[in-house]
Every structure is written in structure tokens, then in C-alpha cells.
Amino acid sequence: MAIQSDYLIIGSGIAGLSFALKAARKGRVTIVTKKGMMDASTNYAQGGIASVLDPNDSFDLHIKDTLESGAGLSKEKVVRMVVENGPDMIQGLISLGVNFSHNKTQTDRLDLTREGGHSRRRIVHTEDLTGQEVERALIHSVEKNNNIQICENHMVIDLITTSKFIRRSLSTNETEETCWGAYVLDVLTGEVTAFLSRITVLATGGAGKVYLYTTNPDIATGDGVAIGYRAGAKVANMEFVQFHPTCLHHAMEKNFLISESVRGEGGRLIDKKGNHFMEHYHPLKDLALRDVVARSIDAELKKSGDECVYLDISHRPQDFIKPRFPHIYKRCLELGIDITKEPIPVVPAAHYMCGGILTDTQGRTTITNLYAIGEVACTGLHGANRLASNSLIEALVFARFAFEDSATMITGNNNYQIPDVPLWDTGSATDSDESVVVSHNWDEVRRMMWNYVGIVRTNKRLLRAMRRIEIIQQEIKDYYWDFIITRDLLELRNLAAVSELIITSATMRKESRGLHYNLDYPERDDKNWRHDTII
Ligand SMILES: Cc1cc2nc3c(=O)[nH]c(=O)nc-3n(C[C@H](O)[C@H](O)[C@H](O)COP(=O)(O)OP(=O)(O)OC[C@H]3O[C@@H](n4cnc5c(N)ncnc54)[C@H](O)[C@@H]3O)c2cc1C
Secondary structure (H helix, E strand, O other): OEEEEEEEEEOOOHHHHHHHHHHOOOOOEEEEOOOOOOOOHHHHOOOOEEOOOOOOOOHHHHHHHHHHHOOOOOOHHHHHHHHHHHHHHHHHHHHHOOOOOEOOOOOOOEOEEOOOOOOOOOEEOOOOOHHHHHHHHHHHHHHHOOOEEEEOOEEEEEEEEHHHHHHHHHOOOOOOOEEEEEEEEEOOOOOEEEEEEEEEEEOOOOOHHHOOOEOOOOOOOOHHHHHHHHHOOOEEOOOOEEEEEEEEOEOOEOOOEOOOHHHHOOOEEEOOOOOEOHHHOOOOHHHOOHHHHHHHHHHHHHHHOOOOEEEEOOOOOHHHHHHHOHHHHHHHHHOOOOOOOOOEEEEEEEEEEOOEEEOOOOOEOOOEOEEEOHHHEEOOOOOOOOOOOOHHHHHHHHHHHHHHHHHHHHHHOOOOOOOOOOOOOOOOOEOOOOOHHHHHHHHHHHHHHHHHOOOOEOHHHHHHHHHHHHHHHHHHHHHHHHEOOOHHHHHHHHHHHHHHHHHHHHHHOOOOEOOEOEOOEOOOOHHHHOOOOEO
16 A cells, blocks of 8 residues: 655654645645654754844844854855845744744844854744744644645655666666655554655754764654665765753753853853853853864863863843743753752753755755755755754755745646555564664664764774774664564664764864864864765
8 A cells, every 4th residue: 555645744843844834735745754743853942043133133144154153164055045035934934823032122023042153143032942832833734734644653764766666666767866755664553655755855853862962852863864865865964963062961851952042141151160161262252153162061071070061140130031041940940950049060962963965955855856954954054063043944944945946846747657666575574572682772873973973083983983883784784674673673773874974974074174073183174175075
């Protein structure tokens, strides 16, 4: 049995949902998402969405800040496209019913906050729960739309492409590598179904779970990059992993982010003895770019041997902190930390994947009819380092341009026929009684990536990591063919594939730039390395 639609959208975060709402005007849309609709990084975004809305701000300034952050690898054309479309996107969200916070004194204006690397206040937010509010409004609209079918607990295994699955069974004449949908596992029943479509959109988000410590939710296992890469799509800049400087350090809470806007509103980093330390590292102090702050904390921790540093905003009045950061205040208080009175223990953690499936300005990948949008894509916006709050806006803008591009195909070619594809074949796979292998390898990959391919890298550590990941990949391959697939196994397979791509890219780049810092090549080398790492 196969399910057929015009658009197959993989992922229910901001990228997938905003694309779906547009695509539903053109054709039948199916969204598959591997857990519940709300299980997406989007739902956890705190800080907000960067856009030029203040009369004292300008597109040129936002472009300049983004290019500076990108450390020579952001593509100016893409940056301009995203920045100039920003205000329209914010308006679009407001029309959908998103309630952004308003300025306390000029109540007809949106409140704009500031984050590291931004020269102006330009972050639109909903208190400190921006992503949750955006996701709520998008899901509300999607659920009302009769042209959109939603399949929760459906996990994509692999894409259906001409050379991998179609020519094998059908001998079509097609020479171009084309995507015709995906094989999808119903996580609850264990059944695998072919979801066929004219247009397939990877909107699967990031890969923070590759690392032991991350701000990302459990879904962020890099599936889209692994799936796209296995299908033959080009992947770029995987060495640029952003570590957020301030993830809460607490035994009971592993993934809780302390938003950068806490520093934007005056919060300062201190060591155990209460000394400010950022002035020793950068003139912008606590508001230096994330990579600088994360490396500075890493250096402080290595020097002192302490487990964490502290972020202190307690000098600001309670009646400012509580309404401005209600979510952070509440969660910390539940854990016994009153942020109005005491500093918050923090450590850096993997946060954002700047690399991903390589796309053009329309979100097109190197495979025909396959688009990639949101965090899974490498569009050229972020370069070697993402500017804070530039990812939600990127997802919105690329959803728009990818839709407009794909729509011309749907309109211009209504007679297309989707070829038949073979049914999923489980072969002689049996149920495993050894799931400990999967959990052991999960743990090993994440620890190894944290220790050898983290904030500060060396050639020796990268080589060690490469040797280990090759062995783990082989073990997973053997296991994959012998046992009936589960979500855990598929995620592990993707996690390992993405780890290998990160290690390979980090090994290829023989310089330090943006988020990639290698002690054996500590300098930036514009003469030889001012280009993307493409695999
Ligand atoms: C704690 C936190 C705070 C952040 N704060 C900000 C911020 O303030 N501003 C900002 O701009 N950015 C922020 N970011 C980054 C931003 O939230 C993400 O980059 C963005 O939400 C990604 O959106 P997306 O739609 O690409 O992916 P996601 O929102 O992660 O959605 C991915 C979807 O794909 C699904 N999926 C994945 N694999 C599969 C598969 N194999 N089969 C089926 N479905 C699959 C997932 O279940 C999920 O529904 C933050 C991120 C985190 C984690």
C-alpha cells in the first residue's frame, strides 16, 4: 500500500508547517513527523526572531551583523534576501495569530530585545517562550486546513529516489536523480509504507543529540542530513556546530537553555568566586558572539577545573526579571535557584547546526524535486557561525521561496505520474533481544563527539574520533540488516552518519574559523579556506 500526495513534508517545526500552509493552496499536502506535532526545536526557542522593525535600525546593519558573524562564509545575496523579507514574515505570523510581546511604554509597538552580535535591538519575542507561541499558532492553522493530512509518530527511514529504489524495480528511462517521496515507519505499529509525492521537503531540524550535552530536544538526531546524504544530496559545512554558552547546569535538568537575551538585558558571566571574566577575552564582553563566549567559558573551566560558571542577572529589579523571563524564572525556581537573588550555574552545550543539506536560494537540493528548509539546510545564511535569532527567520523565508519555486512545477505539470515503487522488504530481519547494543552505541557516539569533536578540536582528537566512528558505523550496519527497525535504531544510524560527516568536514578544514576551532591550525586562513566544505 502507498500513500500519495502532491507535497510530502517531513517535519512539523516552523519550516515544515509554514511551508505546508502555503502548499495547501496548490495541492494535497501530507506532513509526517516522528513524534507529536509539538516535538520540534521550534517549540523550545526562547529568545525570538531577528527582524528590522525599529526606525533606528536598517537592513544594511542587520546584513552587516550577519556577515560579520558568518566569518567570511555567509553568502551576501542570501543574507540580503532573508533580512529584507524579515518584516513581511513577522507580519505573516501576526496575521496567523501569533501574540508577540509589546513594548511596555509604547504599547502599540512590538518589544524588541537584543542578543550577542546584534548592533541594534531587533529581536521580536513572546516573553521567553517565542517558539512555543509560534508553533501553537502554526499548528492551529494547519489542523484547520482540509488539504493537509497530518501523520504523527511517522518516521522517515529513507528517500525514494530514481537510482536507489525506482530504476531497480522498474527500469524507467529517467537519468536525472529525482525524489519521489519516502519510506516511512509507523512508530506505533511497526509498519513501513511508501509515501509518494511530486515534491518532497526535508524540514527535519538539527542534530544537537550528536553531542552529550545539548539544548536540543530528543528529536534532533540529524535525520534529514543523514537521509539526504544517503540519497546522494550534497552536504555542506558540517564542521560548524554552534555551542550555546549558557545551558543550565543542574542534575535534574539536562537540556534547559538560559536564553542569550538574559545577557542582552544585562546578565553577566562570573566564575565561582564571583569574578567577571569576559573582559579578558573580548571587547564586547558578555555580548561577544556565541563562539567567543562558549570558548571563553571552556577555557575558564579547563583552567579552574570547575564544573560550571555562573550567569548573574540578580542586580536587575525583580519586577523586571519576572515578567521578562517568566519561563526561565519559573523553571529555575522549581530547581531551587531564585534568579532574582542568585547567579545561575551554566555550561556550554551543542545548540545549532550551521551546516546541512546544501541548497540554492530557492531551497532546492542537488536532487530534483527534493527541497530542504530550516535547520536541516545549509543555505549560505549562517556561514561559519549563526547570528542569534537568525534561524527562525531563515526557516520562514526559505519556506516561502521553496514553496514559490515548487509551485511552478505543480502548476506547469499537472499530468505527472509518480512511478511505482517496490514495497518495503524486511528480508529475514527478526525482533532483537539485544537493544542494549543500540543504547550503548548511542551513548558512545555522543560522548566521543563531546570529548573529541567539541568546542576546541585538535588533529589527534579528530583522528581518534574518525577511527571510532568507522567501527561504530560498521556495527550499526550489521545490526541494521539483521533486526526489525525501530525508531531508536534509525536514530542511532542517522546520528552516527551525521557524526561522521562532522568529523570529516572538521578534518578537511585546516584552519580555525567561526565555530570551528582547531588548536593545530589556530588562525583563520582566508587565502586557502574561504569556501564551503562540501561533501
Ligand atoms: C532551546 C532552543 C532555543 C532556541 N532559540 C532560538 C531563538 O530564540 N531564535 C531562533 O531564531 N532560533 C532559536 N533556536 C533554533 C531554532 O529553534 C531552530 O533552528 C528551528 O526551530 C528549527 O526549525 P525547523 O523547522 O527546521 O526544525 P524543528 O523545529 O526542529 O522541527 C523538526 C521536525 O522534524 C521532525 N523529524 C525529524 N526527523 C524526522 C524523521 N526522520 N521523520 C519524520 N519527522 C522527523 C521532528 O520531529 C520535528 O517535528 C533555538 C533552539 C533551541 C533548541
